Amino acid sequence: MSTEPIYLDYNATTPVLPEVVDAMLPALREHFGNPSSGHLFGTRAKALVERARAEVAQLIGARDDEVFFTSGGTEANNLAIFGSSERAAHRRHVVTTCIEHPATEQPCQRLERNGRRVTRLPVGPRGAVDLGAADAIDDDTFLVTVMHSNNETGVLQPVPELAARAHDRGALVHTDAAQSLGKVPVDVDELGVDLLSIAGHKLYAPKGVGALFVRRGAAIAPVLLGAGHERGLRPGTENVASIVGLGAACRAARRDLARVAPELRRLRGRLLEGLTLAVAGLEVNGDPEHALPNTLNVRFPGVLGSRLLALAPEIAASTGSACHDGGESASRVILALGVSPEAALGSVRLSLGRHSTDADVTLATQALARAHAELTRGR
DSSP: OOOOOEEOBTTTOOOOOHHHHHHHHHHHHTOOOOTTOSSHHHHHHHHHHHHHHHHHHHHHTOOGGGEEEESSHHHHHHHHHHHHHHHOSSOOEEEEETTOOHHHHHHHHHHHHTTOEEEEEOBOTTSSBOGGGGGGOOTTEEEEEOOSBOTTTOBBOOHHHHHHHHHHTTOEEEEEOTTTTTTSOOOHHHHTOSEEEEEGGGTTSOTTOEEEEEOTTOOOOOSSOSSOTGGGTSOSOOOHHHHHHHHHHHHHHHHHHHHHHHHHHHHHHHHHHHHHHHSTTOEESSOGGGBOTTEEEEEOTTSOHHHHHHTOTTEEOBOSOEEETTEEEOOHHHHTTTOOHHHHTTEEEEEOOTTOOHHHHHHHHHHHHHHHHHHHTTO
């Protein structure tokens, strides 16, 4: 009889909470109306959307009318980046970092190909942006986009400090907070951001739904064209059931953060302690003390992370390396820390979640240590 592997890939996606499913079912079964319709079926659906909007806003300290629903974090990032560039009349410069998710990096690359200037701030060996390089923000900068926490290392970035510098220069500030919500407090006023991206499936909501916070007065334009949904910023009939699910997930995150975050931190500490004792030469990528409480990225010496995980099928986790014909290439995020390409290929990301247990941590430690011993036997 086969058993499910231990899931340690919560940064990739999360299971949908039962209470989120329960909240969604009426929108699937009964409240099927188009929220833009003026009759009873439409107004019922509209009420569900607005209730969810309020839940999202409360989680991040925003006002309801500053939340715009999207298909996910990728669309939210694209809307923030391209939407702000459309409204930047005479400015040509974007400042970002060298460790952004592709959903930020690739839009920046497109702006670059189209003649905009893009500066990518470096990070230090602990994984946080080097504020000494923030002088790159100048009077030509229209947007500073920096992730709230890195998806591979979990390291929290100095968003408030960068936001203050950006606003001094008259630039907008965007942060991708997809990984952070539900794990650490996120407040748009404390961060000082104008734009903030949310991805439902990182937050125990369904895939295919997200949101973009747009501060009142922030000048951005729609990047999709159609009817006037979401107050004209994001056309397309709203995905009512998934939006309801996102609202329920945000409500659960706000309710449970004070309980969940310390437990994740405790389990991560146990996992790191066990692996450090079991695997000689194990190194941590980034700075766990200034990172998401659930994320541990470690380098196993002398092995490929991909081979290690292949020999530990009891674990569902990931590496940051990319496979291609002829071999693997190391994660650009880990390389940015100053790690050599050979050592970086030994990296494995282990991310815990609401359903992780002490038993999971014990079994994962044993499985990974056993796989490393097998790969290095005889060396």
